[in-house]
Amino acid sequence: MLKSLNTAATGMAAQQTNMDVIANNIANVSTSGFKKSRAEFEDLMYQTQKEPGAATGMNAYSPNGVQTGLGVRTAAIQKDFTGGSxxxxxxxxxxxxxxxxxxxxxxxxxxxxxxxxxxxxxxxxxxxxxxxxxxxxxxxxxxxxxxxxxxxxxxxxxxxxxxxxxxxxxxxxxxxxxxxxxxxxxxxxxxxxxxxxxxxxxxxxxxxxxxxxxxxxxxxASNVNIVDEMVNMITAQRAYETNSKVIQASDQMLQSINNLR
Known part of the structure; x- marks a missing residue:
């Protein structure tokens, strides 16, 4: 259960970085020669309980295995050098x-x-x-x-x-x-x-x-498209909110376990 708290926290941190990049793009919408950036992410290590293809019996193998992801991190912030108007x-x-x-x-x-x-x-x-x-x-x-x-x-x-x-x-x-x-x-x-x-x-x-x-x-001119950045900002905000709800749900589940008699 504690893994979901940490996993959602990495998602919130990643979306915060995403929002920082978007905010910098929007702030420089009128900066001559400015090139917009894009945050790129990658998943973290997986906790493997059963290897894919592991033997489950005589001549039987697990087709998928059991792997639980541990979150996300920022892999790179890519500059886009397409020309501005x-x-x-x-x-x-x-x-x-x-x-x-x-x-x-x-x-x-x-x-x-x-x-x-x-x-x-x-x-x-x-x-x-x-x-x-x-x-x-x-x-x-x-x-x-x-x-x-x-x-x-x-x-x-x-x-x-x-x-x-x-x-x-x-x-x-x-x-x-x-x-x-x-x-x-x-x-x-x-x-x-x-x-x-x-x-x-x-x-x-x-x-x-x-x-x-x-x-x-x-x-x-700057190559920032303000409409695209507004859409990206809304997407990042919703992803951040969803990750925070995962933390709330995990906390409620832990509270239910704690209240068992």
Missing amino acids: AQVTKNPLDLQIEGSGFFQVLTPDGETAYTRDGSFKKDPGGRIVDKNGNVLQPEITVPADVAGLEVAPTGEVRTIAGVNSVPQTIGQIDVVNFVNPAGLKAVGKNLFTQTPASGQAIQARPGLNGTGYLAQGQLE
Whole structure:
């Protein structure tokens, strides 16, 4: 009888984790470049009273056996890197990768991080940085006296000094891809870092080696579908409530045994 209490408790803990993941998805529904997550679960060990196929007599075998499950646990939280919709901003430093790939930025501690959020700015020195001041890699500095900035789909950055002037190339934006993007470590601030599970970063010009082209003047929206998340939230809530009722029922059964005279 006590096994059902522990088993239901693992179910409640699993659904609490599920709700935490769903809540984070909903909270980031308006975050540029955000990728939703999904909690994945697996069952725990089984208490075996009779092995499947165990002999039950002469030339007779148990077809199923007797195995009692001991609950559930969180096996993984999977990132979904499907693309989000495009949000047109007409800002020349807003960039979207139309397909696979990540922008590279250099953090203050000298580590290279990766992001899908292409809302870039200029720092006081004219360098292209993200909203937290991390410098886009390869580093590109925009002169102060330019009249316009153009980013080609293949990542070539050009400046225009005047109406009749010839565009000048000042840099090249490359993107990187990974064999297993889901293995990247999310560190907050729309950034990911490389791990042994993700594999090594593969740098390429946008549009080559399976990467997407760049689109200037637009951003990638979050890929969270609020309707799906609401349905998942209701499902998780009902599963949590049902597991709590299992604990109540088990407690009542134990109380009945305790009241035997």
